[in-house]
Amino acid sequence: MYKLITKQGNARRGEFTCPHGTVQTPVFMNVGTQGAIKGALSAADLEKIGCQIELSNTYHLHLRPGDALIKQLGGLHKFMTWNGPMLTDSGGFQVFSLASLRKITEEGVHFSSHIDGKKIFMSPENSIEIQSNLGSDVAMAFDECVENPSPYDYVRASCERTARWLERCRIRLDELNSRDDTVNPGQVLFGINQGGTYADLRIEHMKRIAELELAGYAIGGLAVGEPTETMYEIIEAVEPHMPKNAPRYLMGVGTPSNIIEAVYRGIDFFDCVMPARNGRHGHLFTWEGIINIKNEKYSTDEAAIAEGCGCPVCTRYSRAYLRHLFKAEEMLVMRLAVMHNLYFYNDLMARIRAALEGGVFEAFRREYSPMLDRRI
Amino acid sequence: MYKLITKQGNARRGEFTCPHGTVQTPVFMNVGTQGAIKGALSAADLEKIGCQIELSNTYHLHLRPGDALIKQLGGLHKFMTWNGPMLTDSGGFQVFSLASLRKITEEGVHFSSHIDGKKIFMSPENSIEIQSNLGSDVAMAFDECVENPSPYDYVRASCERTARWLERCRIRLDELNSRDDTVNPGQVLFGINQGGTYADLRIEHMKRIAELELAGYAIGGLAVGEPTETMYEIIEAVEPHMPKNAPRYLMGVGTPSNIIEAVYRGIDFFDCVMPARNGRHGHLFTWEGIINIKNEKYSTDEAAIAEGCGCPVCTRYSRAYLRHLFKAEEMLVMRLAVMHNLYFYNDLMARIRAALEGGVFEAFRREYSPMLDRRI
DSSP states (O other): OEEEEEEETTEEEEEEEETTEEEEESEEEEEOTTSSBTTTBOHHHHHHTTOOOEEEEHHHHHHTTOHHHHHHTTOHHHHHTOOSOEEEEOSHHHHHHTOEEEEEOSSOEEEEOTTTOOEEEEOHHHHHHHHHHHTOSEEEOOOOOOOSSOOHHHHHHHHHHHHHHHHHHHHHHHHHHTSTTOSOTTOEEEEEEOOTTOHHHHHHHHHHHHTTOOSEEEEOSOSSSSOHHHHHHHHHHHGGGSOTTSOEEETTOOOHHHHHHHHHTTOOEEEOSHHHHHHHTTEEEETTEEEETTSGGGTTOOSOSSTTOOSTTTTTOOHHHHHHHHHTTOTHHHHHHHHHHHHHHHHHHHHHHHHHHTTOHHHHHHHHTTTTTOBO | OEEEEEEETTEEEEEEEETTEEEEESEEEEEOTTSSBTTTBOHHHHHHTTOOOEEEEHHHHHHTTOHHHHHHTTOHHHHHTOOSOEEEEOSHHHHHHTOEEEEEOSSOEEEEOTTTOOEEEEOHHHHHHHHHHHTOSEEEOOOOOOOSSOOHHHHHHHHHHHHHHHHHHHHHHHHHHTSTTOSOTTOEEEEEEOOTTOHHHHHHHHHHHHTTOOSEEEEOSOSSSSOHHHHHHHHHHHGGGSOTTSOEEETTOOOHHHHHHHHHTTOOEEEOSHHHHHHHTTEEEETTEEEETTSGGGTTOOSOSSTTOOSTTTTTOOHHHHHHHHHTTOTHHHHHHHHHHHHHHHHHHHHHHHHHHTTOHHHHHHHHTTTTTOBO
């Protein structure tokens, strides 16, 4: 399913094939948590801004509208009318970040819904059943995402349980994929490496889950409070132990510079709420850095957000108009800002892939990694 | 500028030509108050949903971002990237409905901004100057919009002043259109009939403003609290005194049934916030009546909002998906709901025009006028 096309240092240019198509990597997954993209973007819009693979959320869709309903209606692809590749996360991260009154046992997690306080139990099997009902192309393993920093012994015990949970996820997915009424019987499983900021635990856990020969492997539990340098060190420690013949996914990361640096260290898949969240606050990405469109100096600026950008916003609207919409609190600006930022991220990945193909990724990294995260 | 194509009873099928194009009438103007359509719709979207003429707001744009800035950037057409016909209202309605601390004199109105309380003075000349800076194709006269009901003597005095203000508007617009740096020197003026619910005052005022031989005439001050039957009676009283060779515009109206009934009584132009406002509350128009998409019964409904609707929403998304987005409070649903409702209004006008062309408007009215406003 993963084919390596070329390498430059540890950076990999490849492609990943799944039931709904082939994804060119490195790739940024566009986040549609509840089956819709924040900022009033639709599946139709994703088709126009270079999105290759959409990411939705097991926890949120389980609560609303319910995965059984989505299965009844033919699966999430049909429900939200997105016909390309799709990954669902397992709900693990949300259970540990959003829900309250958690109680973790070997069997799974008891928690209360963040919407109405309803008591819910989720096991590795439940998470996989939900993801099977949604019918994504890639299901993520159900894991415990520990805070950074957490005590060494707690993280070690948690990793061991997450490894046992992964085996249960695999067994359950195999069983579900063999059923006649499965939405997407070609759905595959990605494991998730944990271990906090302890390199030895990370490596030990990675070695253990690599034995399962899964379709892909993620690094979870980073970008949750630790210094950026620590994140890079952990990637560098774990990467040599990740299978070469499967994609690597750094969960929830990150800034443009984080992405360039992680590609440099061998990562293929990314997802992050940053383009949407920054957009909603008026922070827009350009190839010189991040501008705050609400700034007074843009009030008469007739230029596009980012020079040379081919997105539907930059090819039509001026900075002055966007600034006006922000000041006037028009909902339209949420859409235009998020649309530009998502296009920018997808374009960033296309430029990274082109740089890898052209053998100039090192120069690309030197030029853009220090520049793109700057606030200008 | 107005050409009558065919009549059926008092109902008129015509066309209105202005600097940015020709509008087929009867027509519904799509409201972009602050230079953007509520519900995250853009000028690019208006092109896709059958909008013929866009309406923006003098009062709002004067406050934010300022009409001088918009003139500096080449006018509102360029600023919001809408290249079709455009009408601006005069700000009169907003001054009398939104602003506080009003004081009316013969010269104009002193009031406080609803945004920051700033003291502002607006005269007929100011309103026309602002509209000239915006560069719309049709400028509306600055009038006093009295509440219904208001005392007879007050309404009579107000009508006389509004008539004097209209003459001042015309003089100012002629002068501005003759200048070298005018954004849109082909801008024309529509007068506004007032007179509350008093048929004699309405008729007297209409006769007086008709003498000015303006490019068009509006009926203002209706749909502001009086019974619907009263509104129809006033239209019937005024219409015989409206020039035949100019379009008639019923301001701020209305429901689909209101529009059909007003076309029947000789009206050509409409505008209303209803499609956008209803959309934001989940009330969606269909050819059988209005549905509330939040209703539980739509949770598994795979049909489009309205059978046979050709809008970008109905051709792609299910009622079940839209209901989910409403329950999940996803901003996307605001956009999809408003887009459908605006398309429905534009389509309603196209069907009215087709019925007039086919000589079957009476049958159309009998079938749809009682049906379209029903909540089903």
